[in-house]
Amino acid sequence: MRKILNVKRKKRFSYNHVNDHHxxxxxxxxxxxLILIVIGGIYHAFNLDQEGRVWYLQPYIMVFGFGLVSETVRAIFEKKYSENPNDYKFTLSQLAYLSITLLVFFTTDFFGIFT
Known part of the structure; x- marks a missing residue:
């Protein structure tokens, strides 16, 4: 996909900000x-029974939401300010692939491995 869109490889685990506003x-x-994850952890610590748990405060949902929001904002800034017009397309394709993969893993309980 990177070759098709002619997008340069970015460094892993580094802050690749488009500009200061980003x-x-x-x-x-x-x-x-981070604040939401701490609040969710405190909430779940006081509600240890399964009936009191709220699905959107689960840590894995919060991490998934963070990735989704963070990469969406990156794609918006790449569309507006990037030198290469295909950068945002690659970011959105990565986001779609990761989202679909994680959704399949979680809905199938990792294809029944952990059941």
């Missing part, structure tokens, strides 16, 4: 999700 948005998203 950097500010990215850190706001990170801090917000």
């Amino acid at each position: 950097k500010k948005w990215d850190w706001m998203i990170r801090i917000t999700f």
Whole structure:
């Protein structure tokens, strides 16, 4: 996909911000999700029974939501400010692939491996 869209490879596990405005948005998203994960952890610590659990405060849902929001914001900033017009298309294709893969894994309980 990278070759088809003529997109350069980015460094893994580094902050590849498009500009300073994107950097500010990215850190706001990170801090917000960190606070939400802590609140969700505290909530679940006080509600240890299964009936009191809220699905959207589960840690794996929060991490998935963080990735979804973070990569969507990256794609928006790449569309607006990137030098290569295909950068955002590659980011959206990565996001779609990862989302579909994780959705399939979680809905099938990892294809029945852990049941």
